[in-house]
Amino acid sequence: MLAAVVAILLLGREYRYQPMGELRVSKSGNRLSAQWLSEEGELESEQPVKADYVGPWLIGLHVGPQRLWLWPDSLPAHSQRSLRRLCHRPGR
Template sequence: MLIAGAAALLLRREYRQQPTGALVVSKSDHQISAQWLSQSGELGNEQPVNADYIGPWLIGLYIGPQRLWLWPDSLPSQSQRALRRLCHRPGR
């Protein structure tokens, strides 16, 4: 019971620490970076982006130290295609 309670508290903390708002991704030369755009319109700190998984339905990103999974319903299809083009490395 104690372990389940501790696990629930950890999950709640992780859930509350998730960023909210829109992710703004940009590319300069070969480096992809991103910033969180808050609901009030303020941009957060710029962080490097590493795409380590680009599957047919799922995109796995590291934004700074944080792991982010993007599902098909996470963003409009046009934005998802643009992100896939940004993260695609020729020859892979």
């Protein structure tokens, strides 16, 4: 019971601190970086991005210290294809 309460509290904290706005990802050479565009239109500082999972339905990203999972309904289809192209490593 205690483990369930702790899990619920941790999930609630994660939900509260979810980033809001639009993630702008760019590639320079082999390096991916991203900036959050807040709902107020302010661009936050640039952070490194590491794509550690690019599957058929799910993309796993580390944006700075944050872990993000992008599902197909998280972004429009053309944006998802663009992100997959940025994260694709030739030979894999």
